[in-house]
Amino acid sequence: MKTLIVYATKYGCTEKCVKILSEKINGKVDLYDLKGKSELNITQYERIIIGGSIYIGKIRKEVSEFCLENLNVLKDKKVGLFICCMGEGDAVEKQLKESFPQDLIENTVVIESFGGEFIFKKMNFLERLIVKKVSKIDKDVSNILEERIDNFAQLINRA
Numbered sequence: 001m002k003t004l005i006v007y008a009t010k011y012g013c014t015e016k017c018v019k020i021l022s023e024k025i026n027g028k029v030d031l032y033d034l035k036g037k038s039e040l041n042i043t044q045y046e047r048i049i050i051g052g053s054i055y056i057g058k059i060r061k062e063v064s065e066f067c068l069e070n071l072n073v074l075k076d077k078k079v080g081l082f083i084c085c086m087g088e089g090d091a092v093e094k095q096l097k098e099s100f101p102q103d104l105i106e107n108t109v110v111i112e113s114f115g116g117e118f119i120f121k122k123m124n125f126l127e128r129l130i131v132k133k134v135s136k137i138d139k140d141v142s143n144i145l146e147e148r149i150d151n152f153a154q155l156i157n158r159a
Contacts, residue, residue: 001046004042005050011119014053017051025153047078047079057095071104075104080108082112083112083113110155
């Protein structure tokens, strides 16, 4: 079974998660970074996984556009959706629901948050300032939740 993982990342956390996930998926897996890539034919894949990072409360624009442009084709596929963010609890549930079209969410095999990272050297001055004020964090933090990636892979493999 062929699987496509489509993603967009700002600082690289989503790409890290995609690489971990891709090693746990059965069959042939192709990775596709939506940033700066050309046309993509998704009809050849049985399973499509879509994910992106949350930045300033929204999923990457490339992910939103991909979902909307391909919604009709995606409805006929086995789809998994994920986000990468540092939120917890109800905030994450809200982010998941707001990041993808409702029609797509209703047809997914699995939807999950893989956690996130704050890596200060990758941020500009203003971003560092905002993270320090809002999150009360002033040093690098990695909170990638590998057990969630494992569970996601198990569910998509069964689809």
